[in-house]
Amino acid sequence: MQTTAGRLARLGFADGARAERLLGELGPEAAGDLDLLDALVGTADPDLALTSLTRLVERDPGGPGHPSGPGGPGDPGGPAAPGLLGALRADPGLRARLLGVLGVSAALGDHLVRHPEHVALLAGERAVRRPASRDLRAGLLRAVGADPGDPRPRAAGHGTETLSALRAAYRGRLLHLAARDVTGAASLAEVTSELSDLAGAALEAGLAVARAEHPGSEAVRLAVIGMGKCGARELNYISDVDVVFVAEPAEEGGDETEAVRHATRLAQGMMRACSATTPEGALWEVDAALRPEGKAGPLVRTLASHLAYYRRWAKTWEFQALLKARPVAGDTELGERYVEAANEMVWQAATREKFVEDVQAMRRRVEDHVRRDTGEAAERQLKLGPGGLRDIEFAVQLLQLVHGRLDPLLRRRATLPALAALSRGGYVGRDDARALAEAYAFLRRVEHLLQLHRLRRTHVVPADPADLRRLGRALGMAGDPVEAFTARWRRHAMEARRLHEKLFYRPLLLAVARLPESETRLSATAAQARLEALGYTDPAGALRHISALTSGVSRRAAIQRTLLPVMLGWFADAPDPDAGLLGFRRVSDELGTTPWYLRLLRDETAVAERLARLLGTSRYATGLLLNAPEAVVMLGSDAELAPRPPEALLSEARVTAGRQTTAENAVAAVRGLRRRELFRTAVADLTGHLDVERVGQALSALNDATLQAALDAAIDKVEMERRAPLGTRFAVIAMGRLGGAEPSYGSDADVMFVHSPLEGVAERDATAGAHAVANELRRLLALPAPDPPLLIDPDLRPEGRQGPLVRTLASYAAYYRRWSSPWESQALLRARLSAGDASLGTAFLELADPLRYPADGIPDTAVREIRRLKARMEAERLPRGADPALHTKLGPGGLSDVEWVAQLLQLRHAGRLPSLRTTRTLEALRAAVAEDLLPSDDEAALAEAWRFASRVRNAIVLVRGRAADSIPVDVRERALISQALGYPPDGTEDFVEDYRRVTRRARRVMERAFYED
Template sequence: MDAAPRMQTTAGRLARLGFADGARAERLLDELGPEAAGDVALLGSLVGTADPDLALTSLNRLAEQDPDVLGALRADPGLRARLLGVFGVSAALGDHVVRHPEHRRLLGGAAAVESPAAAELRAELLLAVGADPGDAEPVAADDSVATLSALRVAYRGRLLHLAARDVTGAASLAEVTAELSDLAAAALEAGLAVARSRHPEAGAVRLAVIGMGKCGARELNYVSDVDVVFVAEPREDADGAVDEHRVVQLATRLAQGMMRACSATTPEGSLWQVDAALRPEGKAGPLVRTLASHQAYYRRWAKTWEFQALLKARPVAGDTALGGQYVEAMNEMVWQAATREKFVEDVQAMRRRVEAHIRAGEAERQLKLGPGGLRDIEFAVQLLQLVHGRLDPLLRRRATLPALAALSRGGYVGRDDAKALAEAYTFLRRVEHLIQLHRLRRTHVVPEEAADLRRLGRSLGMTADPVGEFTARWKRHAVEARRLHEKLFYRPLLQAVARLPESEARLSAAAAQARLEALGYADPAGALRHIGALTSGVSRRAAIQRTLLPVMLGWFADAPDPDAGLLGFRQVSDKLGATPWYLRLLRDETAVAATLARVLGTSRYVTGLLMNAPEAVSMFGSDAELVPRPARALLSEARTVVGRHPGEAESAVAAVRGLRRRELLRTAVADLSGVIGIEEVGRALSALNDVTIQAALDAAVGKVEMERRTPVGTRFAVIAMGRLGGFESSYGSDADVMFVHSPLAGVPEREATEAAFAVANELRRLLALPAPDPPLLIDPDLRPEGRQGPLVRTLASYAAYYGRWSSPWEAQALLRARVSAGDVELGTGLLHLADPLRYPAEGIPDSAVLHIRKLKARMEAERLPRGADPALHTKLGPGGLSDVEWTAQLLQLRHAGRLPSLRTTRTLEALGAAVTEGLLAEADEAVLADAWRFASRIRDAIMLVRGRAADSIPVDARERTLISRALGYPPDGTEDFVDDYRRATRRARRVVERVFYDD
């Protein structure tokens, strides 16, 4: 084969790999040598860059200067990725590395991915000009061209180091902009050191360099003018008195020298222009002023835009103590600027003027100044900060993205709007950086050439259609940024808030805070922010909120925790505020609004449920809506939900848990509203858990059959135990269960058992998957042999175990066993098998009674948490749940064999049957039932109030008050609540000691 076809074939392959000019790429690879041409890793790295042709060109040029570079790239994949990544984006940095090949070593090794501290950058650039970083005011060796060139070389070396981390994804946008700002500050400090070498007489003054704009906010671009303001004061220890005129004169020389050191052109180019046009009076004003002169100007003459500029002021070089004094003095005026006449209108007019001065034909391609550009986002954020920041210090942030996040947290910008603006800003800034990196030129215009657009798209990870995808994303972000800019920047509320005189605003706020404090709000300032966020604007939504809130604030105040109620209302309103029916329902249905206020101000548990199911507010309208739904209807709905997700067990169970969340909310609100009592709560929660287990079981069986590609081959049932079996579940209860299976005819028992194990484990897994819904944890520890025993058994295995090994406690546990889910006939078969154990014909023997009493005493001694007050522990304390339940169960074990009325899984039913059968005095039953109901209500109230389960009445006085209020006690009734509980449990304990411990 001759050479021409070979070249065409190789060139074509390179073109298909991503090189724009395959023939040229082949030639350049050949020039690198035979090893390079066959280096698959090198070729892969080149192809992965934004512009493979550009990267290869720069690599070729570097290899001419540094023949060892190819070996270094082969030895260090990280160096290869970083160096070629930069070469594929930046022709200018490629030129720099070719001129200074030693700088490619900055991109190798562990240090290549480490972010330098600001102090490290400062020291490095000061050393580059021959200054001692340790001096309080470093002085350079001289101001020669060689010194200035050394500064530029060191600066660009650091720029190269940062760009390499940027283009390879090792540095975030925030890290990049902050480091660029720190690097600029270091260069200013080095420039100041050079100026001091030329003007030693200026040592008699203190000079502070204040960074403005993006430098001040630590969000600088790769290539940008660095905006500064200078402030000077005489040095106190200077020889002889220095008057203000002389101070300004000397400091001006120093400032001018610093600006020249950074801006002057050398054989290594310049750094950037130092722009002091943001100073008082702009270019027409003195370059340097004293602090008093600055203050006098801003108090009397400053225009609105000047306060907007000061928003980002930060000391960056020189005398940092003086710089700090300057910023502190300016901030006092900045955050009151919004009260100026026509402040908002001035800022809006300024934005329009900026747009009007965009060059013809550039508006649609301007990342910075055009519609939907960076300025749209920055101006909107800054205006909101300045208007609301005078009364909300949390908004006082220099950088755009942190300020936007603070505005979102404070409710001044919706979360979705803030997210969209942040995404647009981040995208536009990244594009701006990539455009500037190419030639290290100050530009904000998106190029028109396809090759440039392709490079941008590939830089951003777009490979299929870089040009089309980049253009589409850019336009989408620009359109969204413009929409949100107009929404926020021209919000009518801004003028109303800004026009309110400062004194009146503060008096109004103080009066409102006093009123809220009197109503019982612990954080009246926070409440005001929520109220402001809910009522701001002239929208229909805001108007309805302004009508609702005066009434609802009173309802919140009547609830145990007004602050939590208002916060929860704001959160729910954020979720549903755009839904047309929500606010109309609250306005038109007083009962809904009142119920919502009461439960939000009482229960973190309900608030948490509402956050994930806010549409459930619609059920608050009537008591009939709050009555728990029948289990049959719930099961039908749950099975329908599972049926909508064939073959997707996780999705099916997630949907079922969503249904459970809604019904938990219904039950909790009915509970707090007094629509249902504690026994109905237990029945509703237990039935809901049964339905959830059944639906999850259906999904688990389907999943196992799909994975095994065969029917499970066995019948399967879930037996409810413990509180679930007794229909006494609480909001925080686990589901105590046992699993039983029975192989179908013709299916080997081992195969059936393996399938049953798979179903049981899948059921537990599905219900334990992380989700925003309250968990339903399956606890199988009450099975034979506890945790040591098999998870699933056959009926025969249960029969063998119970016939030979069972303990009295297992018979006691079986008293609560009932069928929860699965094959009812199979489950009933297990219950029949257990009946002789739990309902022995002659009752349990005296030895078993003694065993149970000892077990109860040991449990009280060992399981009570360390340091807990037994009298306030609702489960294990004297007269608590355990006392009452074990008393009922002992009566059942001793007498249910001959008295079928005692054969119930429910505690209170068992006590009632014991009265009917003459085993328990009616008065004793009433005492035990009262204590059981009281303890159960407290456990549920703790969960509802705190959002997490606990068994002890809390020690904290505030939490006790919240719980007592949830239980219906008046605000001053906390001690009555505790006394009532102690009294009820003391009486119950006396009964327990007679009935449980005495024969």
């Protein structure tokens, strides 16, 4: 039988026996209080919470451990006072807040033992209400005996008791905030801003103490400027508070030297008031090292002296520090003047010579210092280590300084608001900004929990499993909290470091900061490290490409030296930076001597950026561009990416082919046109200008125009070789995806050929001519060429591969009348005219209509046959070894499932419902909903799966340059495809899971709609 100690250990206490003893010391009611036990178990550290609670109850006048409590020497024998435990039973909010703090912070537990009256701060409505900053200031001023209403308050004294009172009051407010923090009642932004306001209030109280200590302070105006996290209102629980002091004589025309002397004494007194050790400890160090000349400079300067220094002597890092400047105490009006004047210089700092390089060099010095001083512990540094808070802050601040001179919306002090502004302005990608913000918020929360434990300034993640367990539990992590915390911390740190490198060292910053004043050149020695940081997997190869593009003294090389620093950053934003750079070199080799190409990239930023993204995403588009490099001009305008009308395509294709003297040359010219239009469609697809339905329509129109122009050439050649007219009308009937206007980039052209002899021409001669045309058409389109072929697949014809390639209209009619099977009726649902004689095509479709749209619907025997064929296809046609769930065509919930549902509905109901007579899958589903044949929710699930699977098939071709029906197994290829679909670099698993989820839902609908009567 399990003991009480064992049960407590199982519930989460590290030392079950000790927990049993401490609960017993609290008294029988506490030991049996399940709500109290649940609250303890729910804390970050149940053992710590119980220990502190026991100590606190001992100080409780109504508690069992106190001399006046039950059983104590002062017990009068009457009913016990409610005491702390009674209050915890009566107030669940107080219980959650008090135990939440005690389970996180041993230091605040010690504070409550010294000041048990502060428990009241956690009770009632005020416990969850955020205090106004003026109330924080008033409370701390009253603690030192100063009048909050006095514009220049003076403390009642400056001795140890006064300073101890300040610390006790400060920690009471800290307790109130921590309780809201650990119970989730305050957001990270609220916590950091309140900590900053509380620090400002303590500085104001410290200044009041200094005024009491130094007579004559009336002769000076002193402003305390918060810097760093305090200035940005993003302070943590225990941190040095960075300040700068500005002074002026109280009276206009007063003695500045005397004013600075008085102000220096006040500043020193204020710093001591905050940092001196008392029985209540110290608050924190006040650090004035960010002042002009640092620790070597005077502690206090006048406003004019500050500005003179910044204009003449300030270093780049000092302007970076001034980003955060904010008046926090003392003379507000003087402080505002200081900040306003400093801001005018801050936002011009990026124009300074070597600004970006200076900031980067300073960051490297900080990293070297951390590694030198902390050694292996640098990897556990939340603040200064790789992927730490400073990485994110430096990247954000540099981007602000570079772009904020022209964009006032970026001028924010705090990191997260600044990051959000950078994202809104397009300076940081939305996904990158979200990842950085998540990492920053997580690291800040961990930092707070570390500091709350002992109220000590620390940024090092502990190695002790007990400490890691407390952190994981405090963050609400399930399972093994040590493992979960470590994994999430490492993941956020790695992502923050990657994005820091990507943003902070991005060559684009150099171009933005220094152009047009000077040309941005790329240093080969710095390039390899930068390329590795940006995500190039073969930096040595990348350097070779860069060298080939930029070496020499030609104008071409000079323009490339200007372009490449910018474009390398854009390649880094693409899924495959190495492929992007390689593609750029190859395109530049093709077009580099063309005068307009590099000039276009240099002068049209949108073209260069879109080209970089395209080359780094799609091998398919890159291959098209290499064989049609002049198409790069399309990238300059969204209007250029709109699909051309089918009539315009057909007209151009015929004119282009008509200029040639041979059929082969005619088709080659038409394929050149097709190559250009495929590029247009691919770019519009990748940039989000076309949805997947419109992509299919654009590809179908292009294929129709290609087939028509090639058919014209084939007929001309056959007639020339026969030296006689063809003698028959000829039409190409689109089937399958081509017929449905739903092909992907890698789809074959499913067609059937039909002809009809002209009057007076023998059917035998006409059929021979039609066969010659069909074979010549297939040959011409299959000739080797440097672009994706349009392969003709005639296997959907009657009798399949065993049947004649071409039939007359009468032969089709006879066959369908006698031999037609359900699958052929189903195939004819996609039939439409693609090329050739329009009247013949119309006649063929009129012939097909009774088969595909039977007046009374298909019989039950045909329905059963179609269902049997569907099941057989799933069993037999899926490639061996393929994961069915990831096969976009034949897998569960894939294209086949959706299309067969639509087609069965058409076969059963289109005879009486003309709205269902369409060759397009989604149009058929929408019509079925309108006719009450399919619930709208089912249509939405099927359509979502069809679009997703179609987009995946297209993305596979775009990324890999060749068609495939399955999501690839290769991790890298899968990642490239997911990014081409718009997922972030770490979103591959989300992509696959989304696909599985969408197709599972569609499969459930298909099984119900297709197999159930």
